[in-house]
């Protein structure tokens with residue numbers, strides 16, 4: 425489980441476009457990930473992140489709506505933005521996943537990173553990653569790092585816990601793409 429300061433360091437890193445690892449995130453990803461081939465990395469991303477995150481989005485959507493409805497009068501200044509940001513996140517991730525799975529990753533596998541069309545798509549994916557990181561940053565801010573207000577009910581607390589876990593998983597996934605998968609392609613002369 426990634427700690428809050430690691431979350432922040434990851435968001436910083438992934439939104440900046442820099443490729444310098446800070447100490448806080450150096451040990452987030454096991455070293456073995458760096459040894460995987462491009463095909464195995466793509467499989468890991470789809471099997472370990474896309475599937476679980478789609479399930480989480482489906483599970484959390486009614487929870488986010490429920491806490492907004494139940495606690496609207498008392499906590500609307502927090503829960504309306506949470507509802508809006510979560511909806512944005514869901515839309516962005518669902519559209520991003522299908523683009524990777526059906527369009528970009530198959531192209532990477534067949535043409536390699538040297539291909540011009542592939543390179544253009546990778547730039548688009550990185551831009552989408554930045555948008556997703558920005559939503560996560562706002563979500564963290566408005567929820568005070570996913571800490572429910574004092575005296576909150578179990579559904580409120582449980583929803584924030586799910587949002588926190590989803591955030592961490594998304595950040596690790598983006599890290600794997602930006603920092604391992606895309607550079608790995610470039611390293612191999614764009615042709616693995």
Ligand SMILES: [Fe+2]
Pocket residue numbers: 520524549553598601
């Ligand atoms: Fe991605």
